[in-house]
Amino acid sequence: MQTLTAEQRIRVEADILGGVAFPGSTAVASGYGPYVSPKGARLHLEDFRRSAGNPEDGLERILLDQIALAHLTSGQLLAKGGEASTPESIGVYHNMGHRMMRALCESIDTLRKYRLSGGRVSAKTGTTNNKPTEEIDG
Numbered sequence: 001m002q003t004l005t006a007e008q009r010i011r012v013e014a015d016i017l018g019g020v021a022f023p024g025s026t027a028v029a030s031g032y033g034p035y036v037s038p039k040g041a042r043l044h045l046e047d048f049r050r051s052a053g054n055p056e057d058g059l060e061r062i063l064l065d066q067i068a069l070a071h072l073t074s075g076q077l078l079a080k081g082g083e084a085s086t087p088e089s090i091g092v093y094h095n096m097g098h099r100m101m102r103a104l105c106e107s108i109d110t111l112r113k114y115r116l117s118g119g120r121v122s123a124k125t126g127t128t129n130n131k132p133t134e135e136i137d138g
Contacts, residue, residue: 022065030072031080044068057119063111070107074100 004012023045024038036044048068055061074097081093114121 026065026069026072030069031076032072059114059121060111060119063107063114067104067107067111070100070104074098074104 019042020038023041024033026045027033027036027038027041032041045065045068049055049061049064052064055064077093077097077100081090081097084090084093
């Protein structure tokens, strides 16, 4: 067995966070934890990123991960609302599902604006406003 240097060990730890911890958390957070392994969740995220252009930009990848999670979670919440047994719980699940769908739409719009800005974020405002508004919002 090869002994890892401190740098190699840290790289392995980082790979675990990106390749196992987040995908596993995504599966659990979306309600699919009992049905999906971290490897399956990671493959889903990789496929989703690839279908979205497989960006190298870290912020784009984070936004895509958030979009994937919001998409899974909104569907799960709405499905739970459809299975709920009381009017109150139906309303709660549907409300949460619709809020998650709104967050999904906002994340998609943020990604669109980020891409239109050329991946530049204003240090002053934290927004992608480096192009004229009509180019970003158009």
